[in-house]
Amino acid sequence: MLGGCLAAGVVTGAAALVAPGPRGRSLVPRTAATLIREAPPRDTTVAQIDLRDGRLYRDPRSGFHIEFPDGWELQQAEEEGVVKAVRGDATIAVMVRDATTPEMLAEARADFLRRGIHLSDQEAMEAVRRELDFGSFDRDALTRFVGRRLEGIRAAARGSTVQEQGIRRLGRWPAGYIRATSDGGSAPGEKITNVLYFTLYHGRYYHVAAGALTARYDSLAPLLQKSIRSFAIEEK
Template sequence: MNKKISFFFSIIFIAVIISHAFAENESRDNLYRNDEYQFRIKFPVGWKIKEGDGKRIVKKAVDTKNLSSLIISAAKLPGNIDIKDFSQKELDEFLRDSIEEIKSKYSDVKIIEQGIRYLDNKKAAYLKYSFSYKTLDKTINLVTVQYTTLYKGKYYSIGGGAPVPIFNAQEGIINKSIASFVFEVHHDVESLSKNELITYRDDTYKFFFQYPKTWTAVPSTHKGTRIKIVNEYGSGDADCGVNVQFDASLKNVTPKDVIATISNPQILQKAMRTAIPDATIVKSGRTYLSNQEAFYAITKFTFRSFDVEVPMKMIQMQTAKSGYVYTFSCRTSSERFDEMIPIFQLISAGFVIKP
């Protein structure tokens, strides 16, 4: 019986890690992260990322073939100024100031569109304008879209432009990149602290799961995964999921039996490597899930898709009750794992098995 239990739980661990490893591939090509100003962005694929070469410019991406570029500027400000605290009058003034700043740089600026829009769900001054840029003996007529905001004592501006004849073709690429801009401040912690939660109830498998509203439920590729959530409103770089399996022969298996049969990390790692060759358990032991005894394992492995390779880390927690085997897991890139583990722990506390 113990061998059967051990084999059963090993299979579930493998299934969960496969479902994560080969889940929807979020392309990390041209992903840029800035730790000083706490943001990330996916620059257009194929564009060359370069260092900033002007005042406040921290990074830029260039499409040399089409003379197009996307530039990010940032600066620290005195105090803790934040656009969310602005009145409508102050927002209007901020927009006017943004226009005046552009006009001070270029003499023939024409404003095409203007208004208050959003950058990563934060209000921002939005401008679309044309102007002439002169370099050596050439004059290039350009169109640019630009978003400027103030967040937690910092100034951010992101703009992308292209020559007038091809701007319409490039605009979608530029806007997609701007839409990927994310402030890497943990909105999910704020959401949890404010009790802003979404509740998923599963009467079939007898559990419910509460998670921050800043995470979004997405489809899963594994039939045993009852719910999978992704941070940053579904466009982030971390996900968590709940996998449930049922076996009538395991109805009398207690959480303590689970720990006793799968607590050997060498055996579990060997089983995992039949599917993920470089899967390595770096830490394991006893823990609690839904206030009952559980086993956990932290595994590192490499996500591979075409020519993309991303080192990953995953934490899995497993327990059982009345024949149901529950596996709660979260993963992200290896470089972000230590930063995200407190968030994963908080989210796991929202998983509750019904009596």
């Protein structure tokens, strides 16, 4: 439902992160606290802990944790680093990707070149993995990065209207921020409102999206934002 408009750019192909359709496999029962050990080949351990007013989801391999609202259905895609919580038409989703794609490497090389530093492909990859975090960028570089993501969103979304964009925070890290409304409801003419936060840390791209039908978004926004604010990168 929240669709590919939030999965553009470096997150191409991950529209299922927030889109409706076949449901992902359920991760946990909706009752007691559970510790889940995923079978190979993923070989990742995920802790699911019931809290008084929410549930903490931790993915140590992808390096993050987030608290989802209590009672929401937790789903996980087959691909590593992708999880979402769903209730009705509302969705909160997280995706983690390797940032050392050709696009990211080109941006890294260009960023260093502006500072008079020439990098080989290998040097650029190492720089992205170790150093090229949003926290080390200046605001102009962040703004350019957000602008490039917007170009991808506009190209991918049907009837997309960007309402807000800029630099906010995701956990303790500066992050690009976009709020957009697009087509995509189950009924003709229905609109979806989404917010997207994205940042880089040690060679990984962290993407947190949330949204719902536009008619219900304002009433759900405090709950969605509470979950987003709980997101944290587990620093190396």
